[in-house]
Amino acid sequence: MDAKHDHKKLGRELGLFGTDPLIGAGLPYWLPDGAVVRHELEEYVRGEERRAGYRHVYSPVLGKRELYEISGHWSHYSEDMFPPMKLGEEEVVLRPSLCPHHAVIYRSRARSYRELPLRMAELGPMYRSELSGVLGGLTRVRAIQLNDGHIFCTLDQVAEEARGALRLIREAYRVLGIEAARYRLSLPGPGGKYVAAPELWERSVALLVEVLESEGIEYQAEEGEAAFYGPKIDVQVVDPQGREFTLSTVQVDFHQPERFDLHYIGADGAKHRPVMVHRAVIGSVERAVAQLVEQHGGAFPAWLAPVQVVLLPVGEAEVAQAAELVERCLAAGLRAELAGPELGSLGARIREHRLVPYQAVIGSREAAQGLVALRLRDGRRLDPLPAGEALARISARVAERRTDLWD
Ligand SMILES: [Zn+2]
Numbered sequence: 001m002d003a004k005h006d007h008k009k010l011g012r013e014l015g016l017f018g019t020d021p022l023i024g025a026g027l028p029y030w031l032p033d034g035a036v037v038r039h040e041l042e043e044y045v046r047g048e049e050r051r052a053g054y055r056h057v058y059s060p061v062l063g064k065r066e067l068y069e070i071s072g073h074w075s076h077y078s079e080d081m082f083p084p085m086k087l088g089e090e091e092v093v094l095r096p097s098l099c100p101h102h103a104v105i106y107r108s109r110a111r112s113y114r115e116l117p118l119r120m121a122e123l124g125p126m127y128r129s130e131l132s133g134v135l136g137g138l139t140r141v142r143a144i145q146l147n148d149g150h151i152f153c154t155l156d157q158v159a160e161e162a163r164g165a166l167r168l169i170r171e172a173y174r175v176l177g178i179e180a181a182r183y184r185l186s187l188p189g190p191g192g193k194y195v196a197a198p199e200l201w202e203r204s205v206a207l208l209v210e211v212l213e214s215e216g217i218e219y220q221a222e223e224g225e226a227a228f229y230g231p232k233i234d235v236q237v238v239d240p241q242g243r244e245f246t247l248s249t250v251q252v253d254f255h256q257p258e259r260f261d262l263h264y265i266g267a268d269g270a271k272h273r274p275v276m277v278h279r280a281v282i283g284s285v286e287r288a289v290a291q292l293v294e295q296h297g298g299a300f301p302a303w304l305a306p307v308q309v310v311l312l313p314v315g316e317a318e319v320a321q322a323a324e325l326v327e328r329c330l331a332a333g334l335r336a337e338l339a340g341p342e343l344g345s346l347g348a349r350i351r352e353h354r355l356v357p358y359q360a361v362i363g364s365r366e367a368a369q370g371l372v373a374l375r376l377r378d379g380r381r382l383d384p385l386p387a388g389e390a391l392a393r394i395s396a397r398v399a400e401r402r403t404d405l406w407d
Contacts, residue, residue: 005240007293008137014298014306014355016289017138026130026142028286033306036335037292038145038285040304042123044175044401045147045281052168054121054149059101061125065091070259071100072195076228082129094127098148099253099278103260106152106274111264116274117153117161123285124148138290139245145285151277152262158275162211162233162250165279169235169248172281175401177301178291181244183217184234185209189224195255204252205231211250227278229255240294247287251278299377302357302394303401309336309394310353311372314346314363321367325360325387332395350375357405358394360387376405 011017016034019027030038046056065084068074073081073096084091095101102120111118123145130142151161173180185208188194188201208231212219219233226232232251236244253276256262263271282288292300302308309329313322319340329336339349346361353359360372371384385393397405 005294005297007139007239007290010293010298011138011290014293016293016306024142026140028138028141034289036306037289037300037304041176041282041285041288041292042145042147044303045123045172046121048168048172048281049119049121049149052119052164053117054119056121056123057102057105059098059105059122059124061095061127062092063095063100065093067100067104068093068096071097071103071256072229072259073097073100076193076195080128080130082127096128097126098122098124098146099150099256099276100260102148102150103256103262103276106150107260107262111152111274113154113264113266113272116264117151117157118274119149119151119161121147121149138286139239141284141286147280147282147285147288149279149281151279152257152264152274153277154272155275158207158252158277159211159214161277162208162252162279163215165250165277165281166211166215166217166233168279168281169250172248173235175301175403176282176288176292176304177403178237178247178288178295180247181236181238183212183219184225184236184246185212185219185221186225186227186232186234187221187223188226188231194226194228197255200254201231204254207252208233208250227251227253229253232278237291239291245287245291247283247291249278249280249283252276253278299355299357301401301403302405303398305355305357306335307337307353307356308334308398309358309360309391310349310356311336311338312346312349312353312359312361313338313340313367314361315341317364318362318367322360322362325362325372325391328387328391332391334391334395334398360390374406378405380406382406 015031017028017030081096082094084093230253232249234246235248237247266272311322313319326336326338357377359375372387372390373384374382
């Protein structure tokens with residue numbers, strides 16, 4: 001095992017997240033630097049979803065037991081759910097998924113075919129009674145921040161919507177520098193875990209196969225990996241220990257629209273049943289960050305980095321100028337900090353900040369001429385640039401979420 005890229009170890013060393021036995025196994029908290037990464041990731045996803053026509057909602061983390069009886073979670077998924085809480089005559093449950101809430105939001109008023117495809121998204125918490133919740137990690141957690149989305153659409157629209165979701169996933173991987181190990185078509189297996197509706201399963205599988213093939217994506221079909229309500233395309237990633245995880249997913253579901261009696265009024269004036277496409281672009285925030293930490297060894301793409309620019313005055317004489325540049329970086333929306341000579345030699349300070357994408361050195365010559373000498377995290381050293389130009393170029397690259405540091 002390559003300990004350098006173990007996200008638990010790096011998460012502790014880099015001050016990204018932690019756990020405490022008093023909070024409990026599988027219930028990590030996020031420290032300020034980790035919260036920065038998470039926040040940037042969430043904002044990126046929300047922005048991409050908005051551009052792709054999703055509308056965001058918020059829904060509560062609790063629901064009545066009855067909600068999950070209707071959705072089918074109670075009979076097919078209860079071993080992964082926290083036990084219900086008694087509240088007077090009612091029983092409420094920590095939600096094991098966001099789908100039922102979204103189905104209820106969909107049916108909160110009459111829907112017309114003109115509104116379809118209706119794309120609803122939420123980055124919201126869900127809970128899993130993971131018995132093996134591991135202290136210190138983000139990959140086996142009991143509280144999960146899910147990047148969920150549901151598209152309510154007609155049967156004719158399913159393939160195009162699933163295609164759109166796959167494109168969001170692939171674009172996110174490009175910007176995040178995450179590599180997909182393989183695509184899996186997850187089919188039902190033997191046993192009573194899956195809702196029985198052979199004809200609907202067949203139709204859903206055929207739709208997903210059509211999407212995969214038309215996109216030219218190679219995939220492997222595997223039995224026993226489907227959701228209880230339908231088949232899915234899972235995007236698999238591999239951690240440094242060679243273990244495979246599902247990060248992103250696209251699912252077709254005829255079952256929950258039936259259970260919740262969802263409908264829309266068609267052009268013919270009659271009621272029709274929509275199909276639900278479930279999709280997660282980055283899966284859970286926890287798993288996505290674990291993958292980012294391990295894949296990049298803590299050297300995040302600049303737009304995700306907790307600190308993007310470190311200002312390094314060579315001596316005391318340059319400290320005031322460096323401090324002023326920190327202010328200019330902050331005003332430009334960059335995350336910057338000062339590492340002054342009291343912290344040690346220049347070489348030691350550069351080593352200490354080796355994961356910071358841009359290290360701006362200010363010596364006497366730079367200070368006199370209003371320049372900075374940029375060192376990039378990858379070891380490149382650039383000729384001194386006017387400070388304003390350096391800042392503008394860094395800001396532009398961060399705003400574009402570029403994965404390379406310089407031209
Ligand atoms: Zn769902």
